[in-house]
Amino acid sequence: MEELKHKLAQILEVDEVSDDQVLESFECWDSLTILSIIAFASKDYHKEINTEQIRQAATIKGLIGLIAK
Amino acid sequence: MNFTFNNKSITGLLVILPSRKVRFDEELDNYNFPHAKSMKLKLAMGYNTRRIVDDSVCTSDLCVFGLKYLFERGYIDKEEIDALVLVTQSPDYFMPPTSNVIQGILGLKKDMICMDINQGCAGYIIGLMQSFMLLEQTSIKKVALLNADIMSRKVSKRDRNSNPLIGDAASITIVEKNLVDNDIYGNIKMDGRNYSILIIPAGGYKMPSNIETAEMKEDVSGNFRSLDNLVMKGDEVFNFVQREVPPMIEELLETGKASKEEVDYYMFHQPNKFMLNKLADKLEIPHEKMPSNIVENFGNASGVSIPTVICFNLAERLLNETFKLCLAGFGVGLTWASLLLEMGKMKFNKIIDY
Numbered sequence: 001m002e003e004l005k006h007k008l009a010q011i012l013e014v015d016e017v018s019d020d021q022v023l024e025s026f027e028c029w030d031s032l033t034i035l036s037i038i039a040f041a042s043k044d045y046h047k048e049i050n051t052e053q054i055r056q057a058a059t060i061k062g063l064i065g066l067i068a069k
Numbered sequence: 070m071n072f073t074f075n076n077k078s079i080t081g082l083l084v085i086l087p088s089r090k091v092r093f094d095e096e097l098d099n100y101n102f103p104h105a106k107s108m109k110l111k112l113a114m115g116y117n118t119r120r121i122v123d124d125s126v127c128t129s130d131l132c133v134f135g136l137k138y139l140f141e142r143g144y145i146d147k148e149e150i151d152a153l154v155l156v157t158q159s160p161d162y163f164m165p166p167t168s169n170v171i172q173g174i175l176g177l178k179k180d181m182i183c184m185d186i187n188q189g190c191a192g193y194i195i196g197l198m199q200s201f202m203l204l205e206q207t208s209i210k211k212v213a214l215l216n217a218d219i220m221s222r223k224v225s226k227r228d229r230n231s232n233p234l235i236g237d238a239a240s241i242t243i244v245e246k247n248l249v250d251n252d253i254y255g256n257i258k259m260d261g262r263n264y265s266i267l268i269i270p271a272g273g274y275k276m277p278s279n280i281e282t283a284e285m286k287e288d289v290s291g292n293f294r295s296l297d298n299l300v301m302k303g304d305e306v307f308n309f310v311q312r313e314v315p316p317m318i319e320e321l322l323e324t325g326k327a328s329k330e331e332v333d334y335y336m337f338h339q340p341n342k343f344m345l346n347k348l349a350d351k352l353e354i355p356h357e358k359m360p361s362n363i364v365e366n367f368g369n370a371s372g373v374s375i376p377t378v379i380c381f382n383l384a385e386r387l388l389n390e391t392f393k394l395c396l397a398g399f400g401v402g403l404t405w406a407s408l409l410l411e412m413g414k415m416k417f418n419k420i421i422d423y
Contacts, residue, residue, distance in 0.1 A: 030106050039347050042311045051304040
């Protein structure tokens with residue numbers, strides 16, 4: 001889980017992330033960041049997720065649930 | 070499904086690019102996004118310069134220009150062309166076939182077959198497969214495979230999702246019978262259930278173009294386009310490619326009894342640098358073996374990106390040397406197809422400007 005958070009922090013261009021942070025509040029949040037998350041989930045977690053699911057996940061906690069569930 | 074072809078080879082390749090260049094940096098103001106975000110996208114996707122036609126230029130113009138170039142320089146004799154196969158999603162007319170139009174303009178012989186195929190990103194591979202099949206006939210000795218698309222005319226200039234990557238181009242591939250005992254392996258798959266992932270919704274018989282279909286609307290991400298424009302669900306295309314292409318390549322190599330290392334280059338369709346690099350990573354192929362430099366130099370002209378990536382990266386080396394290549398196309402349809410073949414000792418392999 002810590003490894004996943006560390007990787008998400010890298011993609012989101014911050015030092016660390018916490019569960020309750022809202023995805024859209026990140027400064028770098030855009031379509032490329034979303035695509036980077038999709039690519040990461042596909043490669044490292046063999047999990048296929050789409051833009052709509054990520055938007056609905058809303059927070060870091062939601063996103064972790066989506067990728068690691 | 071697997072295909073095998075014998076005693077066929079590609080003897081010449083010509084790519085025709087429009088001379089008009091558009092740079093990503095010049096178009097930043099078209100998009101409803103901060104410049105800094107667009108520049109980040111540029112870096113990741115490999116956007117830079119693309120080649121597009123002027124609004125009056127048609128598919129037939131690019132193809133006729135290229136064929137005349139080959140006739141005039143003696144690379145091929147027009148009487149030798151027994152089949153003209155044109156793969157395009159941008160025909161001059163709904164009817165007649167654009168290949169017939171090209172045949173007429175050039176005054177090719179009547180004792181031949183002309184054929185249009187409506188396919189996009191995987192279209193070059195399908196065109197090659199069709200050419201190989203035609204060459205099974207004794208009366209067909211030489212096929213001119215044309216692949217052309219001018220999608221810039223169907224993309225909204227205010228759509229950052231598609232506009233920065235689209236380029237226009239045409240290619241002419243000469244495919245012939247040969248006496249050397251060689252095997253070419255192919256693999257193709259289709260999924261029409263997901264036909265709407267890459268689509269131009271209006272303009273056909275299903276939804277004829279009218280004032281309403283021309284109306285520009287903003288999508289959830291902030292891109293403006295109309296129903297007359299090309300629309301692409303980028304995330305779904307990405308997932309489709311990552312899911313379906315690696316197993317297809319594994320299957321192709323297994324059928325062709327080749328290891329990943331034995332293949333000199335993976336000359337794939339060029340959607341963007343990001344997707345190709347992720348694909349190479351998933352297939353565990355070094356990035357140098359899968360060139361991804363076409364979008365940044367010329368843009369993605371759907372299926373034509375495959376002959377372009379071959380021509381641009383191997384150029385005159387293909388005249389003297391021989392390479393084991395794996396070609397693959399994937400996208401609109403949805404269609405994904407691949408070929409494993411030797412290419413080399415070609416009579417010509419070059420890029421010209423229109």
